[in-house]
Amino acid sequence: MRLPVLAAAAFAALPAAPALAASEGERITVTGEFIDTWCYFSGVMGGPDAVVGTAHHTCAMWCSAGGIPVGLLTPEGEIYMVLKIEGDDNNTGGDTILSLASSTITADGIYYERDGLNYIVVEEIVEDMGIVNENHLDFGTVPGFAIPPAER
Amino acid sequence: MMKSMITVAALFAASTAAAQDYRFEEGSNARSWNLFAESNATFSGTVVDLTCEITGDCAENCGDGVRQLGILRDFDGVLVNVQKNDQALFTGGVEELLPFCGQQVDVDGLLLTDEDLGAVNMYLVQFIRPHGTEEWTVAKAWTDNWEAAHPEWAGSGRWYRRSGDIRELLDTTGYFGLGQERDAEIKAELFAE
Known part of the structure; x- marks a missing residue:
């Protein structure tokens, strides 16, 4: 009887088989903050609490304008890589995605999972709460040079 | 019974190999960014429009630069999300990949893997070339473009x-x-x- 258990464990440990073509998505409603995913995932500028919110807002704009992928970060820590927003497919620094940097929204959209990452096509922004994560008193600006000395 | 045990052993071996990113380190000349989650990785694959590949909504020439791009890795079919080029200037990877839309390329760079944050199959591209050719192009075109x-x-x-x-x-x-x-x-x- 141990063999089936081992076999099941072995199957469970295997990575999911890669999808070979576009897949059906799943409709979801999700609330989250538009973040710069490179700074968040790489830790290049500090821990995950420092690279979100008002403290990181300027950098989030720089990264979005620079074409770094934008994600929706939920309160539970899930991240959905944003593919489109309300029909706008410009996710490499377009006006829509740039203007939403650091904002928290509730989105109705289609969710996809591919090779360990979540992706979302935002079909409708149900609510735009603006920037609600005010963490600048904890972290200042991240990076520290976000505001030029002459403008401080 | 023996056949089943061999199958189980093979599955364990496959799962272990698949979980280790160092399988792509051999031959890499990527430069460290001193990131906690980085590992050198060189591999070949096809440059794809992520939105097209994932949802089936495709655009001419991979979106002409307005859509995020990825690499469908030859080794295992994994869709690698290219987040960065090799400039520490808040710049993504699309400008580096776009000239190779739909083409097979070799890349060298850094994979990000951080299970705590959910980072997997994410990539910083440092060098790119048409598959099988000799000359690498440094992935620093963003600012010039x-x-x-x-x-x-x-x-x-x-x-x-x-x-x-x-x-x-x-x-x-x-x-x-x-x-x-x-x-x-x-x-x-x-x-x-």
Whole structure:
């Protein structure tokens, strides 16, 4: 009887088989903050609490304008890589995605999972709460040079 | 019974190999960025439009630069999300990959893997070339392309200080995104002598 258990464990440990073509998505409603995913995932500028919110807002704009992928970060820590927003497919620094940097929204959209990452096509922004994560008193600006000395 | 045990052993071996990113390190000449989650990785694959590959909504020439791109890795069919080029200037990877839309390439760079944060199959590309060729191209085209596309913002200083799009937002919402009035208050609080 141990063999089936081992076999099941072995199957469970295997990575999911890669999808070979576009897949059906799943409709979801999700609330989250538009973040710069490179700074968040790489830790290049500090821990995950420092690279979100008002403290990181300027950098989030720089990264979005620079074409770094934008994600929706939920309160539970899930991240959905944003593919489109309300029909706008410009996710490499377009006006829509740039203007939403650091904002928290509730989105109705289609969710996809591919090779360990979540992706979302935002079909409708149900609510735009603006920037609600005010963490600048904890972290200042991240990076520290976000505001030029002459403008401080 | 023996056949089943061999199958189980093979599955364990496959799962172990698949979980280890060092399988792509051999032959890599990527430069460390001293990131906690990085590992060198060189592999071959096909440059794809992520939106097209994932949803089936495709555009000409991978979106001509407005869509995020990825690499469908030959080794295992995994869709690698290319997040960065090799410039420490807040710049993504699309400009580096776009000339190879739909083509098979070799890349060298850094994979990000951080299970705590959910980072998997994410990549910083440092070198790229058509598959099987000799000459690598350094993945630092972003700023040159940006300068060529935006002569109206020419000048000295980093691109992100000169971008009219960013200046316009900063003029409206301030550095903290809360509006000019709050911005002034916060700056006074943070930078008071």
